[in-house]
Amino acid sequence: MASGFNQKNKQCSLQELAALVPDGSSIALGGSFLHRGPFAFVRELIRQEKRGLELIKQSPGYDVDILCRAGVLRRVRAGIVAMEGNFGLAPWYRRAVERREIELEEHACASLTAGLRAAAFGVPFQPCGGLHGSSLPELNGWKCLDDPYGSGQKTWVVPAIRPDFAVIQASEVDAQGNVRVHGTAHWDRIMSRAAGSVLVVAEKVVDSAVFEAQPESTLVPYFMVQNYAVVAGGAWPGSSWPAYAIDYPAVEAYMDKNSDLRAHMAAAPEAQEGNHG
Template identity: 60%
Template structure:
């Protein structure tokens, strides 16, 4: 594979996602999510998707409102404190349109880590007293080394695709993330294919200067897209903050039954407009 084969367009990247695929989305709530990618899923009319994310919000909400999703594996879901619950997602779950396997953030991450390690399950503590384990059908076992403690066993979670938004990517597909990786390290190690959108396209030499910031090495990346403002209306610290006005407009508009105005206002949509 030559270096140029890693770089593609957002449209071409999303075109590789078949209906019915399972997709793990990076970031957390309104922070560093691959939101331009999510909106392109809607534009291309993808259907019957399974979405996997420990702490989604805007992304799962807009996908549910657009009818793209049939299954979800997620921990906490919310639009963050400013906007409360994700109304479109909640309606989809309550109506039965979308099926949910509910997790705590740490149990979903445990399932991803199991897949990344190539083992069928990962033991966790901290679920005792919750009905999540029983509702989800997880098994438990007693410490096989002589202790009396019981642990829950979370089945491996292996998405078909992991999609993250990074601060920078090079032509080899090396992806650099500044600050918190959120759940992206476990997610990218668990998935069958890793797709990267990135704020900037950086020279490969710059990755040698701070190799510890390379969250995803190029050999793991199937395809990469240069997508400025790709986390809008969320944040990409320290480059830009959450656009709370845009989120507020989305919440109000979508509650009225439409997302067309929000989709048209997205940066990638405006970039497509003729001069």
């Protein structure tokens, strides 16, 4: 994080950030369920009428559901999918799968992580434990290898998963593009290392001295970040600890099968005047 490093300005608007994602791209989305997901970015993909995207995430919920609801996705690679215990399953996602409107490559969280790790480490596959007795290897055509060191054990291996973009919801970013999150990072770190490019939506910009004082807290260094936008409340209706908690009434209203998607989108923080990053 060289102080005063001369480089292009990476900050852009949320609209410009989403416009970097072409139709047909694969995107890995950070966060988990309703916690610190890049939901303002997801809604901007809908506003820009993106089509044919692939979503990659270990534990999606609101993000995959609203993208299915809007017809943005062609394919999903995911582990557990739910709106969390308060709200149950993701209804529009389930409908899209049942109607074969999207292609699903079903994973365990561990197997998806193994595929991302393979891409991050630059190898064609990664071993994954815990799959013996599961139907996932058969469904996905995964291979089982003998231990080359002679233990007699067999290990399932998952092929590399390399998203075109990893999109991270950050607590803080500095002008150079260094990224920090408060609380658990979920799977954001491995996503950022596996993807071809990293896009960031941050709650706020802080001085680089904050990062220099605690360099070990940097989740994604500036040289891995293509561009970032600043959108306060960008994880709404989810949480971004410690700035704000889940907006449970907003999630409940979204889940109403008779709810109006346009009204939900219009109520989002990024849709309010003066908050366009």
